[in-house]
Amino acid sequence: MYFPFLASRPPSLANSSAKMSSILGRCFSLLAIYLAMTQVCLGSPNSVEKVQLDFYYESLCPYCADFITKELPIIFDNGLIDIVNLRLIPWGNARISTSNSFDCQHGSTECLFNSVEACAIAAWPNPKDHFPFITCVENQVSKGEYNQWETCFKKLGLDPNPVTSCYKSQSGKKLQKNYAALTDALQPHHEYVPWVVVAGEPLRQDNNNFISYICKAYEGDPPSACQEASLASIFKEKIAHVFCPVSRG
DSSP states (O other), X not given: OOOHHHHXXXXXXXXXXXXXXXXXXXXXXXXXXXXHHHHHHHOOGGGSOOEEEEEEEOTTOHHHHHIIIIITHHHHHSSGGGGEEEEEEETTTOEEOTTSOEEOTTOHHHHHHHHHHHHHHHXXXXXXXXXXXXXXXXXXXXXXXXXXXXXXXHHHTOOSHHXXXXXXXXXXXHHHHHHHHHHHTOSXXXXXXXXXXXXXXXXXXXXXXXXXXXXXXXXXXXXHHHHTSOHHHHSOOOOOOOOXXXXXX
């Protein structure tokens, strides 16, 4: 049976429905824009800045090698590296002479390894890539096995060409001058190496508590590495540190 009154809606009702749909669509669009702008202004958990961790060192200082091979790996193992912007500065107590050559505290061999490690950082900018190589090299040189450092390329499956071509050229020297400038610009000036700076604060002889400083400086939700331990357990007793002092001569 045919019912004419069901065949179509009155034009006025159809128009009203279309207008309502249009208005609702615009409202939802405006709401989405508002929520997006609010998130940008207030920030999101993923927008929290990483904590800056700067490590000033020289390659043949045994105390620097200890920190690189025993302390810094902790933040890679416990996941803190995800909230840290780690920057290694391989220059230490070296100087640029009047003849524009480098004078390193532990001799020309140290200048070589400073350059090698600077080139590794340039070749693989992500700390997760260059830190294992630098750790491997520091393990070798700390044992006096200076001629074995190149085995680290094979051990880690890395192409040696970017590093070797760098440290054997002017590129390596340019990188070293950049690190010299960064070190000279320190305020306050470093007094020895290793020199650890967290969020702009030099830790001086409290280096062994660098993880605690990272956790305190982070403004986001504390990661599990910070949550799993109380401040009392994170904070280690201050101990007497050994270091390579700046030469005043």
